[in-house]
Amino acid sequence: SAFRRAALCFPGAVRSGLQACSVPLHRAWLLRQRADGLQTADVAALLECAAYFGIETDLSQVAFDYLDDRVDEVNERASIQLVYAMCVTGAVASHSRLLLYLFRKIG
Numbered sequence: 001s002a003f004r005r006a007a008l009c010f011p012g013a014v015r016s017g018l019q020a021c022s023v024p025l026h027r028a029w030l031l032r033q034r035a036d037g038l039q040t041a042d043v044a045a046l047l048e049c050a051a052y053f054g055i056e057t058d059l060s061q062v063a064f065d066y067l068d069d070r071v072d073e074v075n076e077r078a079s080i081q082l083v084y085a086m087c088v089t090g091a092v093a094s095h096s097r098l099l100l101y102l103f104r105k106i107g
Contacts (some may be wrong), residue, residue: 009053016056017046025059029066040070044078044085051088064091068098071105079105 021038028035035043043063050057067074067082074082079102086092092099 005052010048011055013053014050014053015057016044018050018055018059021046021063022059025066026062029062029069032069034070035066040067040073041075041078043067044074045080047089048081051085060089060091061094062086064095064098068095068101071098071101074102074105076105076107079103 021035021043024035025043026043027033028038043066045064047060049055050060064082064086083099083102083106086095086099086102
């Protein structure tokens with residue numbers, strides 16, 4: 001998020017953040033549990049940053065699936081970030097239900 005505000009593209013930093021979230025997010029999604037140490041707002045910010053800078057990752061689909069299960073924990077700011085990330089990455093087609101819930105959160 002700080003990189004995006006300053007328009008600084010450091011793909012290595014974004015990939016590092018995605019890699020750090022990968023194992024806990026996959027485990028939490030598979031077990032249908034909350035990811036330890038990861039807030040939904042953090043996942044949303046990371047997805048938005050990756051989408052903004054055009055960094056492709058396999059984690060996006062798992063992250064959107066995880067957030068679909070945790071949509072009640074997503075705040076308004078994170079909802080806006082996720083809608084943006086979904087539109088840029090094309091996840092709107094595969095996660096249309098999540099998109100509807102996020103629009104409700106935004107208002």
